[in-house]
Amino acid sequence: DTETAALKSRIRQLLKDRNAVLVAHYYTDPELQSLAEETGGTVADSLEMARFGTETKAETLVVCGVRFMGETAKILNPEKRVLMPDLRATCSLDEGCPTDEFTAFCDAHPDHTVVVYANTSAAVKARADWMVTSSIALPVVEHLAARGEKILWAPDKHLGHYVERVTGAEMLLWNGACVVHEEFKSFALERVRRLHPDAAVLVHPEAPDDVVDQADVVGSTTQLIRAVVELPNREFIVATDAGIFWKMRQIAPDKILIPAPTAGEGATCESCAHCPWMAMNALQNLEQVLLTGDQEIHVEPAIRARAVVSIQRMLDFAR
Numbered sequence: 101d102t103e104t105a106a107l108k109s110r111i112r113q114l115l116k117d118r119n120a121v122l123v124a125h126y127y128t129d130p131e132l133q134s135l136a137e138e139t140g141g142t143v144a145d146s147l148e149m150a151r152f153g154t155e156t157k158a159e160t161l162v163v164c165g166v167r168f169m170g171e172t173a174k175i176l177n178p179e180k181r182v183l184m185p186d187l188r189a190t191c192s193l194d195e196g197c198p199t200d201e202f203t204a205f206c207d208a209h210p211d212h213t214v215v216v217y218a219n220t221s222a223a224v225k226a227r228a229d230w231m232v233t234s235s236i237a238l239p240v241v242e243h244l245a246a247r248g249e250k251i252l253w254a255p256d257k258h259l260g261h262y263v264e265r266v267t268g269a270e271m272l273l274w275n276g277a278c279v280v281h282e283e284f285k286s287f288a289l290e291r292v293r294r295l296h297p298d299a300a301v302l303v304h305p306e307a308p309d310d311v312v313d314q315a316d317v318v319g320s321t322t323q324l325i326r327a328v329v330e331l332p333n334r335e336f337i338v339a340t341d342a343g344i345f346w347k348m349r350q351i352a353p354d355k356i357l358i359p360a361p362t363a364g365e366g367a368t369c370e371s372c373a374h375c376p377w378m379a380m381n382a383l384q385n386l387e388q389v390l391l392t393g394d395q396e397i398h399v400e401p402a403i404r405a406r407a408v409v410s411i412q413r414m415l416d417f418a419r
């Protein structure tokens with residue numbers, strides 16, 4: 101509508117005035133994803149978001165996503181200003197892994213290499229040896245296991261268990277979960293698969309084991325998007341946040357996308373699988389933050405100095 105168009109054009113101008121660029125995650129509002137692309141920013145998975153921030157010349161990064169993504173951007177780019185539409189946008193994995201308890205867990209297992217998922221606070225990353233995202237967790241853990249290292253993994257137990265099963269690594273798992281992906285139900289998915297026997301099943305590894313077990317492809321958001329283009333199937337059942345459908349439809353308009361059911365008997369409800377914290381990012385608060393400059397990410401220098409080591413290890417490995 102005309103109001104949205106006017107809002108978007110004001111944001112475009114503000115981005116120019118502030119020498120700012122938008123970095124949006126695939127789970128955010130499609131309006132933000134398209135605006136990021138149109139204005140020289142990017143829409144990406146967690147690993148690509150981290151990389152993009154270091155490559156752009158913009159002085160200000162506006163991270164549309166959840167807090168750990170803003171923190172990672174700041175840790176990698178301490179000289180840049182990092183803003184988010186709403187700093188309260190957290191993540192159940194980050195919330196479920198408080199620094200004190202996590203530190204005690206690590207201290208109790210000093211012979212383990214500490215690998216944490218990107219979805220954690222800067223302080224937790226500072227205690228880790230490695231940070232990984234879902235797109236690179238398998239090769240990193242394979243590499244460590246091949247060196248005979250025992251692994252302490254936090255916080256996502258489902259992703260951790262998946263990595264453990266595929267790599268055969270010896271892993272101690274923290275008991276965390278993503279509230280969005282935990283809602284996918286294996287029994288209901290089986291029903292939907294029976295209704296669409298030719299559909300390929302795409303699952304994010306934050307989903308429970310019995311859902312991952314039914315997948316044709318398990319991967320990060322970028323890897324699942326790629327699968328829609330690369331696999332010959334016409335139909336896809338997709339078990340991840342509904343935000344991903346915008347990009348999938350854009351790059352594969354001829355494919356049929358079916359949201360995996362989150363509850364009940366074969367229910368297919370696109371809006372049920374959507375992260376409440378990703379949903380806190382909107383055009384309105386994006387404009388506000390560009391006007392006021394509040395909602396800025398700060399990371400304590402002592403924490404930053406240690407957290408950057410675990411993040412940089414992953415980036416170097418990924419090269």
Ligand code: 13P
Binds near residue numbers: 235319
């Ligand atoms: P990826 O985009 O790296 O797969 O991350 C998924 C996620 O849950 C981010 O919150």
Ligand code: SF4
Binds near residue numbers: 127219377
């Ligand atoms: Fe966290 Fe899950 Fe939301 Fe991603 S989708 S930010 S893992 S709660």
